[in-house]
Amino acid sequence: MQSTIQPSRRRGVAFSTGIIFALIAAIIIFGFGALNGFRTGMTANPLWGWAWIFALFATPLLAGFVGALRSSRIGSGTLAGLWDGLFVGLWIAAYIMIVYFLAGSNLDATIKQIQDQMAQRGASVTITRETILTSLIVADVLLVIIFLAIGTLLGLIGAFIGKAFAPRRRY
Numbered sequence: 001m002q003s004t005i006q007p008s009r010r011r012g013v014a015f016s017t018g019i020i021f022a023l024i025a026a027i028i029i030f031g032f033g034a035l036n037g038f039r040t041g042m043t044a045n046p047l048w049g050w051a052w053i054f055a056l057f058a059t060p061l062l063a064g065f066v067g068a069l070r071s072s073r074i075g076s077g078t079l080a081g082l083w084d085g086l087f088v089g090l091w092i093a094a095y096i097m098i099v100y101f102l103a104g105s106n107l108d109a110t111i112k113q114i115q116d117q118m119a120q121r122g123a124s125v126t127i128t129r130e131t132i133l134t135s136l137i138v139a140d141v142l143l144v145i146i147f148l149a150i151g152t153l154l155g156l157i158g159a160f161i162g163k164a165f166a167p168r169r170r171y
Contacts, residue, residue: 013071018083018155021063025084026091033095036166038102051151056092056131060084073158081155082148089147094142100136105130114126 016025028051036048060081067080100107111127 007103011109014067014076014079015083017067017070017076017080019087020090021059021066021080022084022087024158025059025088028052028055029088031096034099036082038095038099056088056147057150059088060154061158063151064155065162066158067155068159068162071138071165072168074156074163077159077162078156080151081158082152084155085147085149085151086144089144092147093142096136096140096143100133 032048032052032144063084064077065083067075068077070076107129111129111132115125115127
């Protein structure tokens with residue numbers, strides 16, 4: 001008589017792994033913003049550029065790797081990368097909106113300067129804060145979708161790497 005007892009599967013590995021690495025990315029993204037005063041200019045320290053690259057691209061890869069290590073399943077690692085990509089996209093969208101709303105009078109001066117330059121060239125262009133906000137919202141939605149795809153792809157790559165190091169279960 002064969003045993004019908006199935007080994008217990010761990011639930012929630014993908015979400016918990018993805019959210020942990022997404023929170024690490026959020027700390028880097030918003031830490032950069034806070035230290036830089038949420039300005040759009042570059043900082044003097046190139047270390048922040050590498051930290052941004054890590055937050056955007058290495059966290060989904062690591063989430064996939066750790067998700068596959070924890071569950072011994074490629075699907076969990078891929079899903080962890082997907083969750084991380086979703087939240088990283090949302091953090092970037094929030095960062096962009098914070099920069100927009102903190103721009104204040106600098107944005108108005110920039111808009112006026114652009115309109116004056118376009119008028120000198122003979123082109124009549126009307127740019128308002130509302131058109132910029134609408135463009136940013138559309139860009140934010142596209143960024144979330146793009147980082148969802150990037151997170152899934154990098155999570156899959158990380159899961160394949162993690163699967164090679166995952167402990168093999170014996171039944």
